[in-house]
Amino acid sequence: MxxxxxxxxxxxxxxxxxxxGSTSLWDHGRDAALPMEVVDYVIVGAGATGTALAYYLSRPGGAAAGxxxxxxxxxxxxxxxxxxxxxxVVGQSWQLLTPLMAPLEEGGAGLSAEDALDVIMFEQSNMDLVENLVRSERIDADFWRGSRVEVLVTPEGAAGNLRNYELMQRLLKTHPKHQGRVLDWEVVTDPAAVRKLSRTRGAVQANRIPGASWHPHKGVTAFLRLALASETADVRFYxxxxxxxxxxxxxxTVTVDCAARGNVRTRNVIFATNAYTQHVLPELKDILVPVQSHSALVTSPATYAGPRALQTTFGVEAGPYLIQTPDSGVVLGPYPSALFGRRLLKPEQVYGIDDDSFVQPAAKQWLADYCRDSFVGWGQETDGEGLTKCWTGVICHSVDYLPIVGAVPGRPGVWIxxxxxxxxxxxxxxxxxGLAHQLKTGEWDARVPRSFEVTGARIQRARECALHPLDYPVTGLEYRTMKSKM
Ligand SMILES: Cc1cc2nc3c(=O)[nH]c(=O)nc-3n(C[C@H](O)[C@H](O)[C@H](O)COP(=O)(O)OP(=O)(O)OC[C@H]3O[C@@H](n4cnc5c(N)ncnc54)[C@H](O)[C@@H]3O)c2cc1C
Structure with missing residues (x-):
């Protein structure tokens, strides 16, 4: 449905x-008639996936040339x-090893240590790719590159973090692809250094790794603009x-049914519909699960402004992920374990929910309190400071904790x-x-971990695994916390 x-x-x-404002792409093509002729590619979804794919397809020499x-x-x-x-714009450090290596039956991806490291390195190289494109395409989206600080606040979390760090160090010595790679990553254990780096009450350990952030709406819009302006391909957005x-x-061909807007016939349809995919590809219902997630803008008081503003992005154990915006304070969102662990929300209040029209009062209050209660010296907030906006969005979890990419089995001309x-x-x-490469050549892009490929066996495995949605891990940081509190 x-x-x-x-x-x-x-x-x-x-x-x-x-x-x-007037330069955004709101309502673009809203009243235009859909094309009558058969087109080569229909991309469903104009989020980061759909717009980036349109960008790659429409580059000179890309699959959509001409x-x-x-x-x-x-x-x-x-x-x-x-x-x-x-x-x-970047994921986590070696902390991701935990959910990537945990068995499928326990909510992990069930990867070998080598394959798990490959995924982590893939995410790191993605950050370089985005940075290079932002610079070469002169994209104005507040892109920032610096450090990400991961803050551990429990002895157990710190011990697990060190174990994963050591495992990653060992893997980097032997991994066929990443052997000998030198990374600007460190674990900080000295209490004074942890305090200085984290500025967080109760921090016991911290990781410092490369980090990046941007204004995602401006970034996604910019890639759509570049696709629409392609001189190689005829790209239209409705x-x-x-x-x-x-x-x-x-x-x-495939006929795409846009109800009152009419139909479009195409040689290929690519679903970039993320959390909403099950409504158009019901066979993926067991593997892709929508999860309602919160985020907020907190306007910093003068104690955390100017030279005293946060200098890094953050990910806090059973707490928030957080960035400093260039002009509006911090944007933060809770890892689900922050909410479940404090019994503010029950897992069934977020898993399976694809409605972004409301916020949960308990989550909003926790977001309103977090900076004041947790950052050392944050102090009192006056009118106009503190929680300024709170919203929700819907992320998409896969049962096996890996993206789902490629040709949908048994559906010729259908991709995801x-x-x-x-x-x-x-x-x-x-x-x-990688998907644009596959659409052009018919071959899997070797730069993308093969474990991301959508296969019949993978869909079947997810179905048979029969995990209750509430068992899904959300991040490496919270994996253990969440399991132990449920
Ligand atoms: C609160 C929150 C915080 C997050 N924080 C981060 C973060 O800091 N870093 C990070 O890496 N990721 C983060 N994520 C996840 C990240 O935003 C998503 O992984 C990413 O945006 C997914 O992009 P997408 O284009 O695949 O999906 P979406 O952006 O959801 O786009 C899907 C699009 O498909 C359209 N669509 C769906 N079904 C149909 C249909 N039937 N017909 C037509 N159109 C359809 C929708 O309207 C939508 O525009 C966060 C997500 C949320 C919600």
Missing amino acids: PCFPQPYTSTVSHWQQTNR KKVVILDAKDVASGASGRNGGH SWAPVAGFSSNADG AAGYNGRGMALIHSVTR
Whole structure:
């Protein structure tokens, strides 16, 4: 059953609020007629995935050179998770080893240590890819590159962190692909240094790794603009064009049903629908699960402004992920364990929920209190400071904790890229560059971990695994915490 048009009005994020002037792409193609002719590619979804894919397809020499690309979104560009997220452009450190290596039956990806390291390195190289594109394409999206600090606040968390760090060091000595790689990554254990780096009450250990952030709504819009301006491919974007379903034709084309907007026939349809995928590809219902997630903008008091503003991004054990924006304070969101561990929300209040029209009062209050209660010397907030905005968005978890990419089994001409487990910004550019390569050559892009490929066996395995959605881990940081508290 289609979930669009939605019967409610979504909350508005800081990013959506600050990119809706006349140069944004709101309502683009909303009233235009859909093409009558058969097109080469229809991309469903204009979030980070759909727009980055359109960008790669439409580069000179890309799969869409001399061809037609249609992008359809049920709402506006970046109206989903991409315009509602926490702004981090990189995932986690070696902490990801825990969920990537945990067996499938325990909610992990079940990868070998070598394959898990490959995924972590893939995310790191994605950050370089985004940075290079932002610079070469002169994208104005507040892109910032610096350090990410991961703060451990419990002795158990710190011990697990050290174990993973040592494992990663060992792997880097022997891994066939990453052997000998030198990384600017460190674990800080000296209490004074931890205090200085983290500025967080109760911190016992900290990791410092490369980090990056941006204004995701501006970034995603910029890639869509570049695709629309392609001189190589004919790219068109139709907002407010919800896809109700699709059907395969005898001639190998696919008819995409946009209900009241009409139909588009295409040689390939790519679903970049992330948390909403099950409504158009029901066979992926068991493997892709929507998860409602919160985020907030907190305006810093003078004690954390100017030279005293935060200098790094953060990920805090059973706490928030957080970035410093250039001009509006901090954007932070809770790892689910922050909410479950404090019994503020029950897992069933977030898993399986694809509604971003409301915030949970308990989550909002925790976000309002976090900076004041946790950052040393934050102090009192006056009117106009503190919690300024709170919103929700819907991320997409995959049962086996890995993205789902490639040709959908048994569906000729149908492709997918989805299921980033809350780390889409850290994955999407490299994933969609790979998918664009596959669409052009028919071959899997060797730069993308093969474990991301959507296969019949993987879908079947997820189905048989029969994990209750509430068992899914969310990040390496909270994996153990969440399991132990449930
Ligand atoms: C609160 C929050 C915080 C996050 N923080 C971070 C972070 O800091 N770092 C990070 O890396 N990741 C983060 N994420 C995750 C990240 O935002 C996502 O992984 C990423 O945006 C997914 O991009 P997407 O384009 O695949 O999906 P979306 O951005 O959700 O786009 C899917 C699009 O498909 C459209 N669509 C769906 N179904 C249909 C249909 N039937 N017809 C037409 N259109 C349809 C939707 O309207 C939507 O625009 C966060 C997410 C949330 C919600």
